[in-house]
Amino acid sequence: MxxxxxxxxxxxxxxxxxxxxxxxxxGPRSRLRYSRFLDPSNVMFLRWDFDHEAEVITFELKVRTAGWVGLGVTNRYTNVGGDLVVGGVLPNGNVYFSDQHLVDEYTLEEDGSQDAELQGLTEDAVYTTMRYSRPFRSCDPHDQDISVDTVRVLAAYGQDDTLTLSPEHIFVKSIFLLQMVHPDDLEVPEDTLIHDLEITDFLIPEDDTTYACTFLPLPIVSKKHHIHKFEPKLIYHNETMVHHILVYACGNASALPTGISDCYGADPAFSLCSQVIVGWAVGGMSYQFPDDVGISIGTPLDPQWIRLEIHYSNFHNLQGIYDSSGIRVYYSPRLRKYDMGVLQLGFFTFPIHFIPPGAESYLSYGLCKSEKFEEINGAPVPDIQVFGYLLHTHLAGRALQAVQYRNGKQIKTICKDDSYDFNLQETRDLPKRVVIKAGDDLLVECHYQTLDRDTLTFGGPSTINEMCLIFLFYYPRNNISSCMGYPDIISVAHEMGEEASDPMEGMMAMNNIEWTPENIKKAEKACKEAQQIVVIKTIDEVVENTTGQIPDIVPTPRGPCLESTGGKVEAQDKTPAGFRAAPLTLSSASTASSGGFxxxxxxxxxxxxxxxxxxxxxxx
Known part of the structure; x- marks a missing residue:
């Protein structure tokens, strides 16, 4: 016994x-912190969260249907090859669940390796809800990576349990899945005050592109306060017409004009003030600063006025549209540890920046050399602690990155997005704060594609022009507002076999070139190897120039993939980056029951x- x-x-x-x-x-059964509707009718609601250390992400998709539901990732140009995890509940109560991919627009095929772990599948009178986890990067070539880049989330559903794709039930939405900070995680002071920086009843011109600027006071306070959050304030019917909104701090010695006018028009006074303090662009939402940083207002060193810049894109040339958009800021007398600033990097925005037509890929570079920061700042510059960033190009932009060099050696990629989406531009937090020391060089690389264009694209403010900008959010604040570069265009023209004696002739000479693939690459190389003129500017509009050369960028290798703990992984699926064992927070499942010890x-x-x-x- x-x-x-x-x-x-x-x-x-x-x-x-x-x-x-x-x-x-x-994985954890706690509330998933992030959420988003995936379709215009709000039929598909996604929640998600992730474990950055284990490199595992959890999704919960809730769809108003009694049929199957599917969620996955696709690329910029086509859904073919996109992965789609599908599941549903049969009339008898049994569930089905599978990791699949699209072999063509409307045909699904099950992956040989099942890398999604089912956590729950339920159906009630209204919704079908599926919750599962997957690695950021599996070893299955049919699974798209999930990274800090923009991720194009693919979602689909059926009205019954027949696994058939139909165009009206397929949606793709760009999302930053790996957000590092969420407003719900941050402290919101009880004594928060609100102040709106906005234009009022502005008649939007019928032009394709308008930059409207006005000068507004910041909140008047008797002692120091910190702005800790901002959000766009958009008129609903005009939301798609507002491309971006920027708030620039003005030096207190500036003589500012009144009214609303073209930012870059006949009156140069409306382009005064160049230090960005907050910014929003199309697709973005609100942003709350980390708990230890804020924008200082109310001291003699703080700006009292700002320039509000709103970029309108009226592509349909609509008439009689009035707008009162702007930025709402939240501020409090409860002070944070650090005063923050914004440093603008990239390619100096003017027509010397050119991008050839018909380019499958074209790279532009903007160099910043910080060796003169202390001289132009007027005081020692403490180490710059970068905690967030905002990327910005126009329609031809495909990818951006900012790379840091010290003593001539590449030490870090500060931020990047290899899947940039013009329609999703938000301030993002870094997973770890980056330290920039005096003397470091900072390089911005922008990747463009112009296969749909038959004429040159020049740098400029219009949406059909281009920009190459990265805004770094940092602390403690200094007086430097921007540090941007551009190539010696005369040298570039000579390399391309054209005569030029001044920058204008060099720029115009680009119109004489037949833009074959060979000449496109030749121009890219000439711009990279030409001497860069670096323009450094302070909040008080003091400008200092220096020069430098574009260093090479050593690509960041992809990390190891996570081997599935279930299903089949073919030998050829093992990538050179190698395997590592899947953590205990994740295993594979092809049914609702996660069997196996x-x-x-x-x-x-x-x-x-x-x-x-x-x-x-x-x-x-």
Missing amino acids: AHVFLIRLILLLALTLVTHTKDSRL SLATLLFAQGALSWLFASLQARD
């Missing part, structure tokens, strides 16, 4: 460990039983 009792006890203990391990692999549990049970049998034999 004792023998039987011991056997039952050890088996019970083993089963308890099996159950515990199975539950732990499914962990290796540790099986070894424990095997050892325990071996010990038991050995003990029994010794007693016998």
Whole structure:
């Protein structure tokens, strides 16, 4: 009887460990912090969260349907090849769940490796809800990576359990899935005040592009306050016409004009003030600063006025549209530890920046050399602690990155997005704060594609022109507002076989070139190898120039993929980056039940039983 009792006890203990391990692999059951509707009719609602250390992300998709639901990732140009995890509940209550991919626009095929872990599938009278986890990067070539880049989330559903794709039920939405900070995680002071920086009843011109600027006072306070959050204030019917909104701090010695006028028109006074303090662009939402930083207002060193710049894109040349958009700021007397600033990097925006037509890929560079920061700042510049960033190009932009160099050696990629989407421009937080020291060089690289264009694209403010800008949010604040570069265009013209004696002639000479693929690459190389003129500007409009050369960028290698703990991984799927074992927070599942024991549990049970049998034999 004792023998039987011991056997039952050890088996019970083993089963308890099996159950515990199975539950732990499914990941946390807590509330998922992030959420977004995926379709215009708000039929598909997505929640998600992630474990950055384990490199595992959890999704919960809730769809107003009694049929199947699907969620995955696709690329910029086509859904073909996109991955789609699908599931549903049959009329008899059984569930189905599978990691699949699109072999053409409307045909799904199951992956050989099942890299999604089902956590739940339910259906009620209104919704079908599917929750699952997957690695950021699996070793299955049919699975798209999830990274800090813009991710194009693919969602689909059916009205019954027949797994058929139909165009009206397929949606793609660009999302920053790996957000590092969420407003719900941050402290909101109880004594928060609100101030709107906005234009009033502005008649939007019928032109394709308008930059409207006005000068407005910041909140008048009797002591120091910190702005800790901002959000766009948009008139609903005009929202798609507002391309971006920027708020520039003005030096207190500036003589500012009144009214609303073209920012870059006949009156140069409306382009005064160049230090961006907050910015919003199309597709963006609100942004709350980390708990230890804020924008200082109310001291003699702080700006009292700002320039509000609103970029309108009236592509349909609509008449009689009035707008009162702007930026709403939240501020409080409860002070944070650091005063923050914004440093603008990139390619100096004017027509010397050119991009050839018909380019599959074309790279532009803007260099910043910080060796003169202390001189132009008028005081020592403490280490710049970067915590966030905003990327900005126009329609031809495909990717951006900012790279840091020290003593001539590349030390870090500060930020990047290899899947940039013009329609989603938000301030993002860095996973870890980056330190920039005096003397460091900063390089911005922008990747463009112009296959749909047959004429040159020049740098400029219009949406059909181009920009190459990255805004770094940092602390503690200094007086430097921007540090941007551009190539010696005369040298570039000569390399292209054209005569030019001044920058204007050099720019115009680009129109004489036949833009073959060979000449496109030749121009890219000439711009990269030409001497860069670096323009450094302060909040008080003091300008200092220096020069430098564009360094090479060493690509960041892809990290190792996560090997599936279930299903099949073909040998050819093992990438040069290598494998690493999947963490216990994730395993594969092709059905609703996550069957299978962990290796540790099986070894424990095997050892325990071996010990038991050995003990029994010794007693016998």
